[in-house]
Amino acid sequence: MQVNDGRTAFFWFDNWLQTGRLIDITGAVGTCYLGIPRTAKVCDAVSQAQWNVRGHRSRHFRELHARIQREPVLDVEQGHDVILWKHSEDDYKPWFSSKQTWEQIREHKTTVIWSKTVWFAQGVPRFSFMVWLVVKNRLATGDRMRAWGLHQSCVLCGERDETRDHIFFACPYSFTVWNNLAGRLSGYRTDPDWEITLQFLTNNDLQYLDKILLKLVFQTSIYHIWQERNKRRHHTGYRSVDQLIRLIDKAVRNRISSLRYGADHKLGRMMQRWFEMTQTT
Incomplete structure (x- = not known):
């Protein structure tokens, strides 16, 4: 409190003497x-x-x-x-x-290298949150459920041990989806290993728009693959690989269309780039 006339500052409860209350x-x-x-x-x-x-x-x-x-x-x-x-x-x-x-x-901690892969301006908040949970390995996958006495195999491919690394993207079903959508965009450098995939997304030499698109596809794929896994787990749905690819492709297009940039040509270039990468899928 900067005291002038002293009519507002409390003698005992405001820091007017610069020594604390x-x-x-x-x-x-x-x-x-x-x-x-x-x-x-x-x-x-x-x-x-x-x-x-x-x-x-x-x-x-x-x-x-x-x-x-x-x-x-x-x-x-x-x-x-x-x-x-x-x-x-x-x-x-x-x-x-x-x-x-x-x-x-706030409690200050060292910035993690994957932060910009999870949080970026063009991302969808609920997708980003899901990816954050995946990176922290906090989803209720089979290996975590075993601590509660429950056994869960992978409902996407039948693998006995369901883990975070298996679902993203060692599982043949999920890797086919990921590779189909991100293969050309990444220069055919997709990998079923989770750590390699996360490292590539964090540090690569792609062009600016391709980096954004790849992170957007990554997050959208994780979100919908996990939803497909849950639907199968609870017997409320079943999508083939091609159906899920089309669903993710539509979600990416909808997100691009909803973005508003300072210059309209950036939005058009992003949509054009995504069309070029997916027109043969």
Whole structure:
């Protein structure tokens, strides 16, 4: 709190002295030793153009009393008090920033290399969330369900042990879908190994639009393959490889059509590029 006339700032509960809240420094007994009521404003601690605060004889609060006495006495001509928001260490400004506040209260960790594969502007939020779960290996796959006493084989190909790495994309069904949609786009560098696939998506030499399209196809494929797996698991549907490919292709086209770029030609180029990559599939 930047104190000017002292009529807004609370003496005990606002950080007007730049030492923190005084009530936290002195505790509840501080109101008695300093002679300032608990609900007082800063201006209430001034009388006849000087600080009217007790405590100079107290061995507990003598230093705090001296600190207050060194503070310039309030001047009503300076205007109203100003609330300052912390933007960084020792940097306060008169406006609030949700970004700077979040940066200060969040737990900072090293950025993971796959972050831009999961979170990017053109992605679909629910697809991105699904991919994040897959990367963290948090889906209820067979190997995780075994901890609960349940056995699940792969309903897409019949493999006995269902794992994250098997579904994406060691499973013949899912790899056929992934390879069919991403093969030409990736320069025929698709691989059934999950770690190799994730590494390629994170670090490749593709052109800008191809990188976006490949990540979009990757996320859309994972989302719909997992949905197909769940439908088969609960006996609510069955799609062949070709049917699922057409569904994912349509979803990618719909997403491209929904995007709005600064220049319309980028949208057209992306749609044209996707058509070129899939016209023979």
